[in-house]
Amino acid sequence: MLPLPPPSPPFPFLGIGVLVLVYLVIFYLLNHEDHITGHDERSEEEDRPGLSMEEIGQLPWFYFHVSTTSSTSCAVCLDGFEAGERCRSFPVCNHMFHAQCIDLWFARKPSCPTCRSPFETK
Known part of the structure; x- marks a missing residue:
């Protein structure tokens, strides 16, 4: 063996x-x-709460037109813009987003999702 x-x-x-x-x-x-x-x-941005629903409701919005801007997609949802969609332009830097996308973002963070510019309340 x-x-x-x-x-x-x-x-x-x-x-x-x-x-x-x-x-x-x-x-x-x-x-x-x-x-x-x-x-x-943590940054100062993380310490600041998002905007209230009242503040978000007072922000201007517009309907997207093909000739409105050279931007082709929303940086929040990454979907393209289509004619007639409600959009908002960030007041500080003029980046454009779908209204429902940026409203949800504003409820959490008071800054631009593209360039992180702070939202200025008056």
């Missing part, structure tokens, strides 16, 4: 386990660094 081959060492599994553990420790430290140092890297 032939002798059985020696069992394979657990090194591959042990090495993979150590790599996963190192990854998890690094991930934990990076995600919880703000809590340890008290440093918060």
Whole structure:
């Protein structure tokens, strides 16, 4: 009878386990660094709430016409503009969006989704 081959060492599994553990420790430290140092890297834009429904309802809108602009798609939904659709132009930078798309964006963030210009309330 032939002798059985020696069992394979657990090194591959042990090495993979150590790599996963190192990854998890690094991930934990990076995600919880703000809590340890008290440093918060959020931008001012993230601290500001979106516009109220009343403010959004007062924004001007228009119907899209083919000759209105050279822009061909809404940066929020990425769909193209079609004649007769309700649109809004961002007041600071004049980027154009579907009205329903930019209204949802404004409810969350008071900035242009294309260039991040802040919305100026008067």
